[in-house]
Amino acid sequence: xASAETVPKWQYLCVSFVGSHDSVSYDLDASSAIIEPDxxxxxxxxxxxxxxxxxxxxxxxxxxxMQLEAGVRYFDLRIARKRNDHHPTRLYFYHGxxxxxxxxxxxxxxxxxxxxxxxxxxxxSNFNGFEKNIKDKLHNHLIGFIKTMFGSKLVxxxxxxxxxxxxxxxxxxxxxxxxxxxxxxxxxxxITYYYANSMDRAQVKSxxxxxLGKEKTSNCEFSQLYFFVCGLNMTLPADHRILxxxxxxxxxxxxxxxxxxxxxxxxxxQQSGVNIVASDLATRxxxxxxxxxxxxxxxxx
Numbered sequence: 009x010a011s012a013e014t015v016p017k018w019q020y021l022c023v024s025f026v027g028s029h030d031s032v033s034y035d036l037d038a039s040s041a042i043i044e045p046d047x048x049x050x051x052x053x054x055x056x057x058x059x060x061x062x063x064x065x066x067x068x069x070x071x072x073x074m075q076l077e078a079g080v081r082y083f084d085l086r087i088a089r090k091r092n093d094h095h096p097t098r099l100y101f102y103h104g105x106x107x108x109x110x111x112x113x114x115x116x117x118x119x120x121x122x123x124x125x126x127x128x129x130x131x132x133s134n135f136n137g138f139e140k141n142i143k144d145k146l147h148n149h150l151i152g153f154i155k156t157m158f159g160s161k162l163v164x165x166x167x168x169x170x171x172x173x174x175x176x177x178x179x180x181x182x183x184x185x186x187x188x189x190x191x192x193x194x195x196x197x198x199i200t201y202y203y204a205n206s207m208d209r210a211q212v213k214s215x216x217x218x219x220l221g222k223e224k225t226s227n228c229e230f231s232q233l234y235f236f237v238c239g240l241n242m243t244l245p246a247d248h249r250i251l252x253x254x255x256x257x258x259x260x261x262x263x264x265x266x267x268x269x270x271x272x273x274x275x276x277x278q279q280s281g282v283n284i285v286a287s288d289l290a291t292r293x294x295x296x297x298x299x300x301x302x303x304x305x306x307x308x309x
Contacts, residue, residue, distance in 0.1 A: 087132055182196055184196045200237065204243065
């Protein structure tokens with residue numbers, strides 16, 4: 009997008025962004041405890057089950073840098089703290105299992121320094137294991153870490169940014185933080201993420217159609233004047249029905265996505281007024297190109 013002549017004038021609410029769902033799930037640690045779904049937590053001691061959860065929890069195939077290079081600009085970052093961790097402020101990304109945060113955020117920072125004209129959106133949410141007596145301390149620690157790492161590159165939530173605004177100010181990182189009690193002027197509020205909570209493609213289409221009808225009005229103006237995400241991701245059941253999927257020992261979640269994503273992309277091509285589109289296996293060329301192509305109407309004079 010940064011190379012297009014007309015792009016600097018676009019408001020970001022009018023642009024379709026490529027996003028990844030559960031962005032750091034490529035690096036889940038099978039030696040860690042199971043954090044979700046709840047009905048499998050008590051079986052964390054079974055190593056082969058942790059391996060199975062890892063297979064079905066990996067929604068992305070490539071690391072953050074490779075996602076950035078492929079064109080992903082929105083990152084869904086789920087944060088957790090391990091229960092009874094002796095380190096008081098150590099945090100992790102998670103999706104079924106845990107993975108460390110510091111290295112990943114360092115990779116993102118290095119990429120934004122090397123690509124100052126590429127604006128990215130980091131959405132921090134969920135905050136699993138943030139117990140009441142320590143949650144404020146953990147939030148302050150994480151926000152402080154984000155502010156220290158990205159510093160002057162953070163785009164403040166003032167007005168509706170354009171690419172030209174960001175370029176002129178030398179800023180290219182938008183951080184959405186889903187915890188209103190810890191307001192900081194550098195942090196954007198929670199970005200609504202619409203998804204179907206189902207493995208059924210028809211329900212995914214229905215939910216996203218409903219979301220677009222809610223958000224979209226005429227002339228590229230949105231009802232909430234804010235970002236929103238259309239999640240093309242399919243979601244495993246959170247109850248005993250998950251066993252129907254994870255006990256398919258010759259299958260995996262990435263394989264399920266590969267079978268279903270082409271039909272979802274064919275449907276997506278017919279949509280308009282789409283802001284951020286997030287998916288599993290977000291580095292697939294057909295996904296990235298389909299979302300970018302949604303901006304073609306904006307390229308016309």
